[in-house]
Amino acid sequence: MNRYAALLSLLLALLTISGCGFKDIDKRFFVVATGIDWSGNKSKPYRITLQLAIPSPKIEPGASKIQYETIDAPSIAEGVRMLKAYVDKELDFGHCKMMIIGEELAKRDINHSIEWMLRRRDIQSVATLAIGRPTAETVLHVRPASERYPGNALLLSFGADGTESSYNYAETLSGFARRVSEKGMDPALAIITNDGKESYIINQVALFDKEKIKTILTPAETQLFNQMSDHFTKASMHGMFKGTPLVIAINQLNSSFRLQGHTAPVRITMKVKMDVVFEEAPNGLFDKDWLSVEDALATEYEKAAVALLKKIQRHGVDPFGFGLRYRAVYPGKNAWNNWTQLYPDAEFNVEAMVKIEGTGLIR
């Protein structure tokens, strides 16, 4: 008897949830990428571009179908709400794994956009953030011919599944939010551009202070930056040895840094260890003394690295987290104030350790 009563009450409870807000998958529009731009209009400063996936039964290269919606709005949340009037299905950000911020907006202030993303519950914290150049809208309108699913090409560029480019700096929303708020560690984002045709170019990194772009690194600096910040993927490096050009492939790379002294000037020593193999080298290198080649490569690397560190320091940003390390090693109430005074005069020292593993298949 009791059992029936319990069952009955459960069934009654089920009645109350009939037809609650659950929408079928074919009544939803999945946003696969979101772009936020500066529109130039003061009263409606944000231009929001949504890339909406159109499900298609065909999965083959070039078969991805996409619908775009763009709107100018006084705020991001309002813009998204207004866009709902433009489409016939419910917008769902649950699969939005690319958030692109226009370069113009990034040069003004990104905090508002980041806050919106963090506050929305359906945007994943693992979504990838990047800068779109010249605007997020143009980047989103690129349609790579090889794309199999809507929005997949960009995702593959950033994830570890597809291409592993040494110029590519992937940052997630939660990682970026951490850097925006952390004292002593500044954010950085990759810049996506379009080559005018059907593909993306991602080979630059923009360094931020807590709210806007401070400087943009060149592709060569970007590669170096990725290596030094331990965002490493297989990379190659150019070098000269006694007047002949060398190209080496870096198979493995570890970088770490430490601070020495807590009175001015602080010395920041960065250690970069790498195992390399030659890709282009003069003939007969196999029989020569590798130690001198290693030294020459290391010295060249050190020079470039110190130059990059100096450039970053000059712009007053700290993407490597030196300040955070300082706070960790020298605790105290005014550690952070000390550091802000120490950093502009800090000295850099890079110790590169190149280890040649072989010369490839030929001598």
Next chain:
Amino acid sequence: MNRYFFYNFMLVSLMNLMLFVPHILVKNRYSGGVSALIAAPVIGAILMYMFTSAMARYPGLGYPEILKKYCPRWLVSLTSVYFAIMWWFSSTIVVVAYAVLINRFFNPDANTTVILIMMVLAAAYAASRSTLTIAFIIEIGIIVNAPIILFIMFKMVRSPQLNFDSIRVIANYVTVMPTVITLAAATLIFTGYIHLALFNRLFPPNFRFKHLYVYPILGFIILLITFFVPIGFHGTEGVDRYIYLWAVTSDSLIMQYGFIERVIFLFLIVFLNLTLVYTMSGWHLGMEYIKSCFKACKPEIDSPKAPKANYIILAVFATATVLYLIFTNEKINYLITSYWLVLRMFTEIVGVLWVFILSRRRLKPE
């Protein structure tokens, strides 16, 4: 039988995530949160040793029965009702927080009250079973879910996103003395032993607690992960920003080749199970306390048929929980929870000391 003690301990220490413990500790990370992490295992261990040694002297008896031996009836009844309310409330906080969490992360269109009613019905029905059944359900719940939680925790600790510099910055604040609220939050991890107050009825006369040293160590590790992993993920400043700290932290992880890419869903499902099990056990304990106030009710550990009183008491509990949800919001729930945590710590200390003194007094030659 030792493992049933262990399951209860694990259940409460894992549930801390739903009881705003990381939230409170992280909020006070510069003002005593870290030293509380170190003080809590000591306090927890002392209380646990006192309680287990006291309860071991009364095999097969629950806390109310022991009190009844020495104290006047009205005092025992009063204490029992008070404990029942404490236990009911601990489960209520958890289940209400979880209902809100479902609303936030699973389906924002669903009505929180309806979700809560469903969960409450399931938990209340389970709680109406006999004490022995409850012990078994807890066992199953822990065995099924703990490996997944361990997996998530392992993934988090091994993640390259975990920044040890941030952790070190916060760990340096270890010299700041703990405050009452941080201590209350941190000791909650070790409080699972108090379930023994009623589960002691299950234990046979020749029962001995073994490997008690494991509990403080295990609790300390869980506490460290609870506190430091979110800091490592969100940084020393950003960590303060999130309301559902651990849900967001698990969302920062990705399982590239898992069935579900987002770890948060795995996390939420596991904690749904644990929440239901915890609610069930909390309400069962509360129910048994209330029943012990009545003369007619004999404590039974394995009755084939649930007495009617069970349903009545649980119906009151469930209704009160739904009302609690309706009359509070996230902010008030958080505030009340912090007060409850402090009250719980003092209640626990008094309760343990009480039974400990009683058990020692009996030993003295008369």
